[in-house]
Amino acid sequence: MLQNTWRRYLSTASRPVAMEALRNLIIIAHIDSGKSTLSDRLLQITGTVPAEQLQDRTQFLDSNPIERQRQITIKARAARMKWGHHRITLIDCPGHHDFSRQVSQSAGAVEGALLVVDASKGVQAQTLSSVELALEAGLELLPVINKIDLPTADIDNARDQIEHLVGLDASDAILTSAKQGIGIEQLLNAVVARLPAPQGSPHKPLQALVFDSYYDSYRGVVLFVRVVNGVVRRADRITPMSLAESKEHLDRPTEYVVDSIGFLEPHEVPCNQLHPGEIGYLTAAIKRVGDVPVGDTLTHCGDDAAEQALPGYEPSRAVVFCGLFPTDSSDITSLHVALQKLQLQDGSITFEPDSSAAMGTGFRCGFLGLLHMAVTQERLETEFGLDLVASTPSVSYMIQTQGSDEWTLVSNPSVIPHGHVKIQEPYARVEIICNQDHVGALMDLAQSRRGDLKDQRYIGLDRVKLVYSLPLAELVTDFHDAIKSRSAGFASMNYEIEGMRQNRLKRMDIHVAGEQVDGLSTVVHEDSAFSDGRWIVKKLKDVIPRQMFKVSVQAVLGGKIIASEHISPFRKDVTAKCYGGDANRKKKLLKKQAEGKKRMKSIGRVTIPQEAFLAILSGKD
Template identity: 45%
Template sequence: MKNIRNFCIIAHIDHGKSTLADRLLDATQTVTKRESKAQLLDNMDLERERGITIKSHAIQMDYTAPDGEKYILNLIDTPGHVDFSYEVSRSIAACEGALLIVDAAQSIQAQTISNLYLALENDLEIIPVLNKVDLPSANVEEVTDDIVDLLGCDPSEVIPASAKTGLGIQDILDAIIERVPAPKGNVDEPLQALVFDSQYNQFRGVETIFRVINGSIKKGQHIKFVATGESYYADEIGTLKLNQVPKNEIKAGDVGYLITGIKEAKEVKVGDTITDHDHPTTNPIGGFEDVKPMVFAGIYPVDTEDYEDLRSSMEKLQLNDASLVFQAESSAALGFGFRCGFLGMLHLEIIQERLEREFDMTVITTVPNVSYHAFTNKNPDEVIIVNNPTDLPEPSTLNRVEEPYIKATIITKSDFVGNVMSLCIEKRGIVTNQTYLTTERVEMTFDMPLAEIVFDFYDRLKTVSKGYASFDYTPIGLRASKLVRVDILLNAQTVDALSALIHFDNAYNIGKKMVEKLKELIPRQQFDIPVQAAIGAKIIARETIKALRKDVTAKCYGGDISRKRKLLEKQKKGKKRMRQVGNVEIPQQAFMAVLKLND
């Protein structure tokens, strides 16, 4: 065990984590030249297209130190985006050390600090690495000072490196061997292993990825999952190189995978403890804290008959992405579907794309919103949790609504302070602190409603700061707010999927923009369609989609005007009857267009 090192790579998005992982794999000769490619561990098409890491990836490397000693290095490459911080927290739980990567050109960003605190809470040994030192815009001395201030370490401990050219890779490997502690654990104790990831393989069932804390696991062993209480036989165990490598035994301190032939996705829980069936451990590992979804949206199949297929696809996806939370719900406009909880808008987008690509499911996503607490006049102390705008009680019975607030941390260049501040105030933010980290970089903190950052906040922040601002947030509880439900009526019928809870001050503007947008997107029918926005019974905005007209008087040449009038009256009656029985199809882009009202 003294020759095993478990570590992960943490950093802000786009600071070079995956490229550094590639260099470490090359240096330890884990992959051959033929197998190697850029961002090797990003094996999803989506990850490669967008250039971001979405999933944590575990891989084992064999390394021979310069003194001839052989080591096993278990590396976990983690995502950098704030929406995937749950992946990072799970990876950290399986490690003793972390490489903290900082871009020499961009310095410390908001997510760097956030991930660092996660690692320090778990008592990980931090190895600071200054990446991209070969860039012309690299600011090595200044950024090294920033890292020293943040960590309180010695400047000599910061390793200058370039994942692109391979500079400093040997120093990083030496630092991992010297500084990261070997795993603590006892091979002779009963088996105790932590499940930190899992994925679904359509041929072999659920593949569980685990870290052995105490004891050892053997092929064919009768094992038990503590949280679910289910028992299985370990059909295959092994370690994770670029491909799975079957083994007969995995001992304490090591990371591996397990196949038991489980076909039901819900039988495996991330954070569960695996133990021996006959000699179980007395103290299961305290898994991970439950994930707190930040954004809720409905996901519905385009065809109601695909509901069961969508359910099984969601369960398989949840195995691979434990931060996805969902429950069944139904909508008058869209039929049966699911109310899903996401960690942010990028997470929602990725889930929708993965459902379409990996499971061939075409889905409709409703307007995202957050979870509110409502209180009625009848029972002012009873909390009604509102995940869906249609759950909000009638305005006449409503006492108050409380909405979730967050503490937003924004780090930006000093030139953009005014722009960022006006954006945050527009989004109902309250400035709580402003600190100059250096003469060029400012850290600002705001208290803001979570609902305001759900839609387009991150994109607009990048726009007003020319891409320089970095953003991170933590929930700080609920506060009372004056919120109203804005309903959209099409042809006098409420479309529940387009309802939204909005602050009273913004309701008129947003209602007006929504009806204008829908007027553009909904195709014209044979009859006039009124598109209205309403708060309760009060209509606050209206647009009319004009009917496609047929010139019924074209065949009347000259003659008495009463003949034309008679034909027009006849057409008017037909239109009226059509409007009573006609129904309006809403295209999918209308649901998503509501998110882009400011474009």
């Protein structure tokens, strides 16, 4: 009986829905615009997820524990919903700049986007960046003004900013309160009426875009696909077109057999086939990381293969680098395997073997930003049970040594030679949107970080847009936190890489107890080297634990000590049991203690805590 019911369910799930009844869309918004809460209400109103489940777990699509702990979306999630005769597939995308790759990947799988704007804050910087990605993908935008129930909501101002900043008619923007459930049905009706249906033909050769994936220890790689043309069924023989066209990696399989397929509702619902315009998951015993990369096109093997692959994605470029080292050297293999698995789910992570005299063997990893770095380290520790230490983050530099005409790209400051070296650093175009009351404070901040003002203009009555050209090294540390601090939390920022510029830069090393800690090496501007050195050693003095001997912390520039601090030792009262008597007895005990500490100092090694490597990131402002 149960088997027959399951067969009927599979048959129903596999029936093709008319393409005119399909809608595929993403949600884009700045952080804290109510995007995930809006997804919850859509799932509830359409009956996709029972209301009692949403009461037990809000932000339903944010299933990762780190997402729920930080209350941000890190990984895009898809959910297929039923609204009348239509099937709507929603992809909830991250709002933070570090995870913008998720937006661009998901945008390639849909035709429309909900542009969610906070009614109390208006259009913010990351909103504009996400809009650009959506427009580049040719998506139809549907403006949604959320949080209209707040006392500070200004709907007219939000409409005005959407029209002037985004260039989108907001006169018929959908007004919602995801928290109160206001306007959700109107939004669903607008999705059906105003967003386009997908295009494609079931009679053409199969073309399925891989827009995301994750690794399952039992099934191998699970691919999230959007079928553009053709039909993919269970037991079909498929091939990734990137491998079929490449003469490299000949040891990789070029043919797979589909062993499971289905929809995301948002849990996996199996079916027998996916048709054009449909979004679902697919497994085919893909066991190795990177065999079918995100952005690849799947097609059938043999004569039924498509002639041309779908447009993929531009490879992301890491902008922040740090070394990750296991505290137990025997975990190096486990760290390598964990990084490979994470790279499958997040192709923007890069890593290569690295070694440090202070921290041993590990990997030099590249990330899209500091939050991306912190989340990745946290995932490695929580999901794979690793105990890691990360070196101080840095950006990549171009260096040219004396007597050479070639420029070399380096991502580790400790390998930059001392002496006459020309150094280029990356610059970014930074857009800051703030209230006019905070313009002066934010301009002072940008100028203190070597920023050049490129543009300043008013947006509406009391909002200002500042555009700066800023060194990326100044940007990826605590710049975002400093902006929030100086604007009482109201300013927002976004940036994009401009290129490299040569500056008067030097490598600065940090010595602890007479030994160089290469994980603390940084690149500083000559004009601020002495102040930076004094500030860093003071910060390190506060976070490095006291020892039984005095520990010196020194900033060294070109072989010269430019700043120094000392960490006082613990002192044991060795004369505590001497109650009067000959003073020479006390002197003898103190002298013996001093000689013991001298020997300890010569052989003692100071353990550098993780806080020391992160202390350099905290603000000087």
